[in-house]
Amino acid sequence: MSTNQPWTFRDDRGQEVAAPRPPRRLVAYTQAAAVLRECGVATTAVFGSPHDEHGPGETAPALADVPGVPYLGAGKALTAAALTRAEPELLVSVTYDGERVYGIDSALAAELPTTVPLLALGVGPGTSLTAVRDRFAELARALGAAPDTTADPGAASLARGLERLRAAARAKPRPRVLACSPAGPDRAHLARPQGWPLLRELAGAGVDLLDLPSAPGPSWATADWEELAALEPDIVLRDVRPSATSDAELAAVPGWRRIGDRATVLPWNPELPFTARAIGGFLDTVTDAVTRHAAP
Incomplete structure (x- = not known):
């Protein structure tokens, strides 16, 4: 994959997410980061579920799948400043309703630099486990992962x-x-x-x-x-x-x-x-x- 060409990916909100070049510095919701790592894509930092505002409770299993990656917080404890300091070229999360990005509400997103693209993959009602894993593999390939690492490992x-x-x-x-x-x-x-x-x-x-x-x-x-x-x-x-x-x-x-x-x-x-x-x-x-x- 060329590193000099514009990069695009249509997420599960139906939005065409674009970057001037293939993103390399990813900041992701822990659940998403864990799957991407399994597919051969590393993340620079992670953030938790809104339920984790007082500590990485339910995200602990996901954090075990991304060892050594800085945790930026969750809910109201997750700030635009913390996300910006991680210098993301792409923010990745999930969506339950095909509209809202889980873990990054509209107010927080509005505080982020407009140059940081935000992408969400669907995990909500009517979505199969196979479809979720296939979509993350598709994203991993778009980010440059080798095909053998995204052929549904496991x-x-x-x-x-x-x-x-x-x-x-x-x-x-x-x-x-x-x-x-x-x-x-x-x-x-x-x-x-x-x-x-x-x-x-x-x-x-x-x-x-x-x-x-x-x-x-x-x-x-x-x-x-x-x-x-x-x-x-x-x-x-x-x-x-x-x-x-x-x-x-x-x-x-x-x-x-x-x-x-x-x-x-x-x-x-x-x-x-x-x-x-x-x-x-x-x-x-x-x-x-x-x-x-x-x-x-």
Whole structure:
């Protein structure tokens, strides 16, 4: 790829992102940085999720995939000055709705130099895991990564993990699986099976993911704990981000206690990096729980 030619890439907001030459200094949201590194593209610095304002909570797994890369902060702790000091030639993040850039709101973007292009790839409702990984590989190639590093690294191991999950999901009895984010003693957010690429993958493998079809919301459906307990889940994928209500705060909630009495509760990070390592570990955890449920 020529280093003297203008560079363009159409992102998943439908915007043509342009730079005077192929960007080399990338600053990225940790989830995006982890996937790009897997595809052979390094980042100069990273920033976290808006939920990480008080520390790199749920981004810690992604930070493990980009060792030694400076962390600039998140939420209100992420400033235009910090981003500018990193001298980015391209900012990379994700978008859940095809419009907003996750982690860099419009006010922060307005403070950045107009010469810094901003790019976002879709990870929202209706997006498959394969599509997400393919788009990051496409971006990596556009940034100059060698084709052999972007030919879906880890695809073979992920395929084996999914086949193991499919085999486990065929066993009887099939567990009822609930993915949720506790939001206080009175309510929780149920994650829509089609609202998250990784949950779509579980559903496609035969995992029985619970939903509340009549409730509104493309990614989350809000309900009280009694409604969720009435779904009688056997396995709960519980949001472990700092923004989710802690177990200590839920200890006296009857609905949560009933769920915990009957279900296996597994940690789930809705912002898990889309790397083969991170996804593979999550699939193995779910597969083991599904297998134990069917064991005599």
